[in-house]
Amino acid sequence: MASQYSTQIYLDLDGALTSTASMLQIPSVNLQIWGPRLRFSAPISEIENFYSEIKPYLRPFILYGSGDFHHLSAVWMRRIQEPFSLLSFDNHPDWDIRPPRWCCGGWVNRALEYRWLESAQVWGCSNFELNWPHNLFTPRKVLQSGRLQIFSWKERYPKLSICREGAGL
CATH class of the missing domain: 3.40.50 (Rossmann fold)
Structure with missing residues (x-):
């Protein structure tokens, strides 16, 4: 090295x-x-x-x-041993609350468990997870608190623009 x-x-x-x-x-x-x-x-x-x-x-x-x-x-x-914010650019929100615990589809939830992480934003989501019934597997409490914000492609999901304001689904 x-x-x-x-x-x-x-x-x-x-x-x-x-x-x-x-x-x-x-x-x-x-x-x-x-x-x-x-x-x-x-x-x-x-x-x-x-x-x-x-x-x-x-x-x-x-x-x-x-x-x-x-x-x-x-x-x-x-x-990282001090307060920080996470910024992710991904087509998927990676917020799934279902098992397995450590997987590509739920890693944002693992990140949100870390004590120094103050907030997380995922930009560029334009995937099926934003629609019902898939959005039933979202971490609603952190979305509603504003600690997790999802910024979807407005052009693809205009009805989900509330995600842009951190209100949750």
Whole structure:
């Protein structure tokens, strides 16, 4: 690992960004043994074991795997020890309250459990989860409190513009 890039790291879970990290000279850690165990979802015990292993490698800028691993964003946040806001750009709100606990579709809820996270915003939602009956699986209390705000594409879901004001569904 090159020390001149101490603010960056590539956590290689699936080889998806190996050439990009190499081209940008971002130091990498081969974690492909973890890839299949963490892809899309994982048990809490696996998440905790993974975090214990990678914690020393975490940096302010983390490049990692394909979109199959974006639920790990809630793990990277753990290194932040002061109040902050989360901003996510995604077609899906990733707010699902159903199991599995650690998965791509519910990682925003894991993030909202973190004590230093003051608020979260998800921009660009234009997916079916915003419509009934799928929106039955939303974290209503945090939406109503304004701590979680969803900013949908107004052009695609004009009736959901209340999400733009943080009122919830």
